[in-house]
Amino acid sequence: MSDNAFSKNILCIGAGYVGGPTMAMIAAKCPHYKVTVADINAEKIRAWQTENLPIYEPGLLEVVKKAYGKNLFFTTDIEEGIKRADIIFVSVNTPTKMYGGGAGKTADLQHWERTARDIFRIAESDKIIVEKSTLPVRTAEAMERILSANGKGLNFDVVSNPEFLAEGTAIPDLENPDRVLVGSKETERGRKAREAIVEIYANWISKDRIITCDIWSAELSKLVANAFLAQRISSINSISALCEKTEADIKKVAHAIGMDSRIGPKFLNASVGFGGSCFKKDILNLVYICEYYGLHEVARYWESVVKINEYQEGRFVQKMIHAMFNTIAHKRIALFGFAFKANTGDTRESPAIYVTRKLAEEHARVIITDPKALHNAEYDLKDILQKYVEFEADPYKAAEGAHAIAIMTEWDSYKALDYKKIYERMEKPAFLFDGRNILDHQKIYEIGFNVYPIGKPALTHF
Ligand code: NAD
Numbered sequence: 079m080s081d082n083a084f085s086k087n088i089l090c091i092g093a094g095y096v097g098g099p100t101m102a103m104i105a106a107k108c109p110h111y112k113v114t115v116a117d118i119n120a121e122k123i124r125a126w127q128t129e130n131l132p133i134y135e136p137g138l139l140e141v142v143k144k145a146y147g148k149n150l151f152f153t154t155d156i157e158e159g160i161k162r163a164d165i166i167f168v169s170v171n172t173p174t175k176m177y178g179g180g181a182g183k184t185a186d187l188q189h190w191e192r193t194a195r196d197i198f199r200i201a202e203s204d205k206i207i208v209e210k211s212t213l214p215v216r217t218a219e220a221m222e223r224i225l226s227a228n229g230k231g232l233n234f235d236v237v238s239n240p241e242f243l244a245e246g247t248a249i250p251d252l253e254n255p256d257r258v259l260v261g262s263k264e265t266e267r268g269r270k271a272r273e274a275i276v277e278i279y280a281n282w283i284s285k286d287r288i289i290t291c292d293i294w295s296a297e298l299s300k301l302v303a304n305a306f307l308a309q310r311i312s313s314i315n316s317i318s319a320l321c322e323k324t325e326a327d328i329k330k331v332a333h334a335i336g337m338d339s340r341i342g343p344k345f346l347n348a349s350v351g352f353g354g355s356c357f358k359k360d361i362l363n364l365v366y367i368c369e370y371y372g373l374h375e376v377a378r379y380w381e382s383v384v385k386i387n388e389y390q391e392g393r394f395v396q397k398m399i400h401a402m403f404n405t406i407a408h409k410r411i412a413l414f415g416f417a418f419k420a421n422t423g424d425t426r427e428s429p430a431i432y433v434t435r436k437l438a439e440e441h442a443r444v445i446i447t448d449p450k451a452l453h454n455a456e457y458d459l460k461d462i463l464q465k466y467v468e469f470e471a472d473p474y475k476a477a478e479g480a481h482a483i484a485i486m487t488e489w490d491s492y493k494a495l496d497y498k499k500i501y502e503r504m505e506k507p508a509f510l511f512d513g514r515n516i517l518d519h520q521k522i523y524e525i526g527f528n529v530y531p532i533g534k535p536a537l538t539h540f
């Protein structure tokens with residue numbers, strides 16, 4: 079079908095965890111729009127063109143299949159995509175900068191700026207540019223400055239439309255979001271551009287859940303949403319440490335406080351720590367912005383959310399070493415799960431990376447199992463693979479001859495394993511460290527394990 083057969087021509091630059099699913103959903107819901115997703119990574123684009131998608135996300139393949147080849151296309155031809163599009167979503171990665179000024183804190187905007195310059199160089203007509211990537215507040219200003227220097231007499235309207243999907247639930251999050259946020263300049267052109275983006279989502283989301291605001295509030299809201307979510311986890315994790323000292327039970331505390339409708343029950347699962355590509359990066363970015371504006375107390379407040387997370391990860395490893403008689407050298411330790419959460423193969427900032435490295439430093443032998451993340455785990459651990467790490471797809475085999483199991487990811491399949499069978503094939507005394515509190519600890523203890531949950535007293539046989 080020619081481009082003229084479609085009422086909008088949308089391009090997304092960046093075919094990752096956000097760009098791929100978001101655009102697949104828009105294409106599936108809006109057969110009257112043409113949606114093209116472009117990336118510099120040819121291997122990734124090839125994978126999007128097959129049934130073997132580059133990311134694991136429940137329900138994603140079905141959505142892609144609905145639209146692929148009809149109004150959804152994947153390409154490496156960014157130039158052609160920019161020329162044809164009316165609306166360009168930019169969904170490139172914005173990791174923490176690891177060099178120069180702001181290293182370890184601020185966002186690395188090199189990919190972002192490169193796309194701005196590509197658009198500036200290639201565009202032959204007016205465009206609406208949509209910030210989908212998470213960006214420091216006031217980035218749109220820099221984008222507009224680059225674009226307005228085009229000298230071709232073209233108009234570029236920059237709109238902020240941050241993405242709130244969580245991995246593992248991306249498809250329901252996109253299909254039925256709590257809200258969609260679209261920010262723009264409060265000028266006539268700005269409001270018109272904003273309306274064009276609202277119109278896309280209004281194809282399947284009711285208007286009362288599509289919020290519009292100024293562009294700086296939209297940019298900042300994304301960082302703040304992630305900071306608040308991560309803060310809840312650090313809050314409950316800090317209390318889990320206190321529970322372990324006082325024989326209180328973190329699950330009961332979380333239940334009791336979560337029933338207060340002002341607090342609410344979600345995001346109160348104590349764990350080995352939060353991972354994922356967003357929380358730490360976005361909080362550090364917020365911290366950097368606060369420091370930039372001289373708000374040092376505010377910066378320290380948010381920084382403590384990351385510090386508690388590091389404390390929780392460290393505490394988990396220390397507990398393992400201490401429980402196993404202060405030496406784990408040459409002991410086999412099976413890690414159940416490597417993904418940063420269940421239902422994804424993503425391992426970015428996964429607490430399992432930290433735990434594996436610390437165990438390897440103590441010369442333990444770590445056997446890693448995960449239903450979806452072994453490929454990424456191999457990449458994350460390539461420098462210590464030969465000496466300290468093994469991979470095993472079958473959790474029963476991973477635990478064979480092990481001194482301990484540590485549950486790192488809350489995969490449902492780990493709840494249903496036959497722990498009696500596992501126990502029989504392990505070294506004794508056998509230890510189980512439940513970094514996600516997903517098992518029935520009393521039952522596991524009665525099988526014979528020494529059990530160490532998060533935020534509950536340990537159940538030991540000695
Ligand atoms: P990702 O690394 O999975 O994907 C980014 C893609 O951009 C990569 O495939 C990369 O090759 C491509 N890219 C980089 N530079 C490019 C260029 N110049 N031209 C074309 N392609 C280019 O990242 P992601 O997880 O999808 O995150 C993207 C953005 O969305 C980030 O800002 C992130 O903070 C934000 N975000 C992520 C999530 C999430 O759950 N992953 C949720 C909300 C928001």
Ligand code: UDX
Pocket residue numbers: 241242243244245246304307311344345346347348349350351352353354355356357418419420
């Ligand atoms: C997060 C935000 O939820 C999402 O809105 C944003 O767009 C991107 O960042 P994501 O990182 O994909 O999404 O997953 P999320 O469900 O938020 O989990 C993040 C980490 O926190 C995971 O490691 C998870 O296991 C952990 N977590 C979550 C807990 O430890 N306890 C909880 O109660 C909830």
